[in-house]
Amino acid sequence: MREILKSSTGGTNTDLAENVLVTLSQKEPPEGYSRLVKKFPNCTFNFYALEEWDGLWHFGIPDDSPRLSELLRQATVLLVDWTLPNIEQVPNLKIVQLSISGFDRVVKQPLYTDTGITFCTSNGIYSTKIAEHVFLTLLSIRNSFDQLLSQQHSRIWDDIAYPRPKDLSGTTIGILGYGSIGRQVARIASGLGMKIHAYTASPRPTPASRADRGYILPGTGDRNGQLPDAWFSGTDKPSLHTFLSGVDVLVCSLPLTDLTRHMLSTAEFEILGRRKAYVVNVSRGGIIDHDALTKALKAGLLAGASLDVTEPEPLPTDSELWTMRDVVITPHISGTGRGYVARVVDLLEANLERLSAGESMFNVVKRGRGY
Template structure:
């Protein structure tokens, strides 16, 4: 009797060939869950996803693990009780009725990207500070270079004693802070809400073992707020490298523009380096280009732009003090395995009646 499915049913919809070992690991650990894997298109076209997944599958599932393929409406998945996202963010589904009109828990894969993104941040920062673009051009032209201090690659400033400002102290920011501190940098943290106690400073999400800042002990100071006055107070703190790692929300769209770049770099007297691995729209891109061209900023490393892909005629491509990569800082061979680890952790916690990790708080947008 009753209207629900006889057992738990999980649907995994990802744009890849089935990772058999990982799926079998879940089946072995949770034999009471009937798991189906569907290789779907890597697309934002909802109609395409709907054509790839029959309506009867949506109707019976209780658990969904996906990147962006969602049931067309809440009515099409009446038994769905948990949505696990393959991505670190949820902004790409924030207009879907399952997000806006239900209270079904949504979790993300936040926490799995810290190691590879931190390496990208440090790599691009060193490319800038060690003048590697110039050195690479010398190598391509088979030239040894000049043995005099007038060459720009003789004016290297190491990271020791520099100040790293982490705008968004989540899992990614914490791992960048860990590596930055190991290189001798002082770290300042910025979060949306205050973290006045040791308990509030803890990272309660998924943590790759041996990484990050689990107890929040690395920053020498914490700042917080979503208002401009609080942001400006943070940017005034003699920051040499600013990492942008906040989620994109209505409050953070164009969070950084002309005024913020001037405050950060003291009107160009102390040009800072900006690294953006979050979302392109957090930065006013026209203002960023102007600041990079007039010396307000010393340079930028951009894994995200506005729009994406970056148009061929964008000035950013040809600015000598800019490094552009095609939104790849988070990719890595361990990505899928770690994303499955997050799902596995939450299924375990769910069975024990414990709270889930990486739960999206819809009221704040992430």
């Protein structure tokens, strides 16, 4: 472990008095940290630098530092990724602010399952980069960009061989999970002239029910839910199939839960095949039955697939998906970009402000739903 400690100083007029511990795998406190320290003078802030992230799916903050043990014991608010402490390490903890948006990595950890601690995700901070990735890969497949790039590398100018695809204007994009990512995808799709169909688990019959009450980056997304041309909802297969039947491009941006695991399988790909749709998955690999997807692609039912996430990860080297035409596979990097740690700090600041005002915090995980 490497430790860098900062204590709170400075001031504004807030009565919030919490012991906030920020743990991140970087050597120095993140951008915006000093602003927090000054803004909440009655809070105690500490930063602890964990070792650099060295692998997937690691759990548990090791109890190998007396200083870290004491910081954890004192903490009432903890900023962390998904490397959670054990329950006995944090006897005073009330709130966990995660630096990740996908809660499936946390949902079965004891600190969540066996306590009443409030958990907040970082939904909203990754939406812009992930939406860019959706259209980067979708447009690459539709416009045979691999062929064009190959011709360039071979110094070939051949406009005759170009397949001349149709543009996206007038096509229908179905967004499976209309959260912060889905809403930013819709914003871009609207600019491309696409029709937008949104799918949510619960009905959204009124303007108020369609509003996004989570954390939103300024100038992004669809805060009031005004972009979709049609809304669909449900947790049953008939509702899902009705939604899929009108889709030309399907974007998966919903959380992975027991209800959504393998939500897309043989029957769903057959329905999507009626319009020879494209499938883009930027949520979790477990949403898709990859054996069924492979068969659908081999049978020519789908026009293509973009998979930033797979099941398992990494995708096995013997998977047929690696070499399939019109399939783009990326190593779970759609949300990776510079400046995201600063955005996490901005979100923590917003939640501390709301906590101080007695308001509901952003992105509180609803127990029982798992997101």
